[in-house]
Amino acid sequence: MMRLETEINGKPVAAEVEPRMLLVEFLRDQCRLTGTHVGCDTSQCGACVVHLDGVAVKSCALLAVQCQSRKVTTIEGLAQGAALHPMQQAFHEHHALQCGFCTPGMIMSAVDMVERHAGDLDEHTVREELEGNICRCTGYENIVKAILAAAETMRP
Amino acid sequence: MNKFDYVRPTTLAATLDLLRASDEPMLLAGGQTLLPTMKQGLAAPELLIDLNAVSELVELSVTGDGIRVGAMCRHATVATSGAVRDKIPGLAELAGMIGDVQVRNRGTIGGSVANNDPAADYPAALLALDATIRTDSRDISADEFFVDLFETALEPGEMIREVVFPSCRSCGYLKFRQPASRFAIVGVFVARHRQGVRVAVTGAGSAGVFRWTEAEAALDGNFAQQALTGLALDPQQMLSDIHAGDTYRAHLVQVLTGRLVEALGARSLRVRT
Numbered sequence: 001m002m003r004l005e006t007e008i009n010g011k012p013v014a015a016e017v018e019p020r021m022l023l024v025e026f027l028r029d030q031c032r033l034t035g036t037h038v039g040c041d042t043s044q045c046g047a048c049v050v051h052l053d054g055v056a057v058k059s060c061a062l063l064a065v066q067c068q069s070r071k072v073t074t075i076e077g078l079a080q081g082a083a084l085h086p087m088q089q090a091f092h093e094h095h096a097l098q099c100g101f102c103t104p105g106m107i108m109s110a111v112d113m114v115e116r117h118a119g120d121l122d123e124h125t126v127r128e129e130l131e132g133n134i135c136r137c138t139g140y141e142n143i144v145k146a147i148l149a150a151a152e153t154m155r156p
Numbered sequence: 157m158n159k160f161d162y163v164r165p166t167t168l169a170a171t172l173d174l175l176r177a178s179d180e181p182m183l184l185a186g187g188q189t190l191l192p193t194m195k196q197g198l199a200a201p202e203l204l205i206d207l208n209a210v211s212e213l214v215e216l217s218v219t220g221d222g223i224r225v226g227a228m229c230r231h232a233t234v235a236t237s238g239a240v241r242d243k244i245p246g247l248a249e250l251a252g253m254i255g256d257v258q259v260r261n262r263g264t265i266g267g268s269v270a271n272n273d274p275a276a277d278y279p280a281a282l283l284a285l286d287a288t289i290r291t292d293s294r295d296i297s298a299d300e301f302f303v304d305l306f307e308t309a310l311e312p313g314e315m316i317r318e319v320v321f322p323s324c325r326s327c328g329y330l331k332f333r334q335p336a337s338r339f340a341i342v343g344v345f346v347a348r349h350r351q352g353v354r355v356a357v358t359g360a361g362s363a364g365v366f367r368w369t370e371a372e373a374a375l376d377g378n379f380a381q382q383a384l385t386g387l388a389l390d391p392q393q394m395l396s397d398i399h400a401g402d403t404y405r406a407h408l409v410q411v412l413t414g415r416l417v418e419a420l421g422a423r424s425l426r427v428r429t
Contacts, residue, residue, distance in 0.1 A: 002162065019162035019204065022191075042192055044336060049258055058258045061191050065162055066206060109257065131338065132256025 006067045008033070009077030017064050024048045026064035027074060035075035035104045039134070046133030049105040049112075050074050056112035058132070075104035078111065087111050090150035091143075098137030109133050110147045119155035121148060157194050164206040168317070171210055172292055176313045178203040183315060185228060185267030188259050213266070213317065218243060222322040227266025227315070235260060246327035246345065250281050253331055255338050266316040269301075272308050272364060274395065275339035277331065279365035283356035284345035285327065288320040295320075305364050324349045330416040331359075332408055334399050341400045342408040346416050352376045355413060360394050360405040371413055379421060381414040 001016045008031060015030055027033045027050070036059060039047030043061040050059045051073040078085035084092065087107050097103045113129045114121060126147050127140070135143060165171045175181050182201035184190055185208075193199040207213060213228035218239045225234060234240055235252035254260055254268070254277050268278040269289065282289070282298040289296045291314050301309045310316070327347035331340045340359030347354045353375040355368045374383040389409055394402035 018159070020157040020159055020194075022157075041195070043188060043259065046256075046258065055261050056258050057261055061188050061259075061262065063162070063187070063191070065164075066187075066208060068164070112257070129257055132258045 002065050004065055004068055006069065007071045009073055019063060019065050021064045022060055023050070023062040023064050023067060023072070024059035026067075027059060027072075033074050033076050037101055037104055039101065039105075044132075044134065045102070045105075046109060047102050047105040049108040049133065051108060051112060054112075054115075056109050073108075075108060078107070085111070086153040087114070087147070087150040090146040090153065094142045094146035094149060096138065096142040096146035102133060102135045102137075106130075106133050106135065106143055110143075110150065113147065114151045114154050117151075119151050121151045123148065158197065158200040160194075160201050161203045162206065163203065164209050166209045166211070168210055168212045168292065171205060171207065172313075172315070174203070174205050175315060181205055183207055183270075185270075186230065186259075186263035187267075188255065188263040189267065189271050189273065207266075215318070216240070219320070222320065223247075224318050224320050225265050226318045228264050229266075231255070231260035231263045231265070231268075232257075234265065243323050244285065244321055244327060246329050246347070247281050247285065247321060250277050250329040250331075250345065253277060253329070253333075259338075265319055269319065270308060270310060270316055272302055272306050273339070274305050274361065274364040275334075275337075275341070275343075275359045276365075277329070277340055277343055277358060280340075280343050280345040280356040280358040281329065282319060282321075283365055283367055284347040284354045285321050285324060286347075286349065286354060287322070289316055290318045290320055291316055299367075302365050307364075322349075326420050328416050328420050330412045330419075332412060342405055342412055344409060344412040344416055346375075346413065346420060348379065348420070353379065357409050357413075360389075360409050362393055362395050368409065368413065375417060379417060381418045381421075384410060384414050384417070 004017045005014045027036050037047035039045035041060050043058045048059040053071050087110050126144050180202035184204050184206045213226045215226040216229050217224050231251045231254045240248040268276050287298045289301045296309050325348040329345045331343040334341050342360045343358040345356045353372050355371045358365045370387050389406040391402040391406045394405040396402040
């Protein structure tokens with residue numbers, strides 16, 4: 001077991017973990033942050049995307065111990081109290097989900113995408129950049145609309 | 157995943173000591189291949205040496221005649237680096253085509269090169285650009301480095317420090333990818349050097365990345381798509397799997413090489429399959 005001290009959604013977290021524990025397992029099983037999902041577990045589907053020091057990563061392809069002294073943000077860390085993050089709000093308004101399983105990963109990737117492009121996104125870029133997130137229900141139409149709408153709201 | 161011990165050294169010297177003092181060590185770079193492989197039980201190190209805190213390995217710098225890319229430089233870093241885009245735009249473009257956004261945020265050049273997956277992108281760039289792999293103890297040319305499927309010239313206890321790329325007159329990469337895994341079914345990198353053209357092919361060869369020397373000779377004489385007419389690769393030397401048969405792969409190599417040559421001739425790299 002190893003001592004892990006990290007920050008999750010702005011709060012310091014300390015725990016004893018096995019080196020082989022994946023970040024997604026730590027988030028779900030130990031921190032009870034079950035918004036981050038395990039889809040494929042082979043780093044293809046993107047249901048497990050979180051931010052590590054503000055950068056989108058697949059938490060099924062990262063060890064929990066690698067987050068020592070780092071900052072992790074999960075879907076639970078986006079809303080400010082009762083106020084949804086603009087991306088969450090846009091997904092809600094545009095009905096950018098059906099079963100909802102891929103949604104947390106979609107939103108975390110979308111926030112990263114908008115921040116990297118400084119809010120300047122077009123449909124082609126959004127579709128290209130969703131390559132790491134798979135949705136089996138929606139056909140992506142409303143997801144793309146939601147991200148473009150949120151990009152407007154989030155424009156600096 | 158099997159149990160292992162985990163260490164995170166902060167210097168190259170400490171990393172090498174750990175690497176040489178343990179029985180079954182493995183180096184963890186970006187982990188985008190190694191961790192999935194460990195989950196499947198296909199790799200089971202006793203000691204996992206995490207390189208992510210070794211700052212000596214993340215340098216990316218311009219040299220007199222090219223670029224040095226530290227082993228732990230992420231694909232996203234290379235793809236967006238102004239220096240790389242300026243000096244060797246085809247390399248930045250290739251880095252931006254690896255995996256997906258999240259994989260590029262973690263995956264590293266050193267990890268990709270050391271793994272030598274037959275469908276990985278970077279080996280094609282190193283081979284066509286005539287790069288040098290600089291380890292802790294020696295320099296290895298890309299021609300010598302890539303030996304066979306998942307096999308390189310690295311000795312046990314040896315590790316990659318950086319990859320040194322000479323600049324070239326022009327270069328580019330074209331990839332026909334497997335849409336789910338985003339690995340190359342066929343990827344072709346063409347580089348025009350002062351000494352001649354180099355064509356490297358990934359994804360297709362049954363022994364991994366290779367140079368298509370017949371195409372190089374033809375393009376040396378005439379850098380045009382037509383120069384490739386009549387050239388054919390032997391399907392028996394190609395990989396064959398559920399995604400693409402050997403004859404199809406051999407055909408794709410020729411088509412992609414032709415398109416890339418045409419695009420480079422027109423000085424436009426915005427070609428997609």
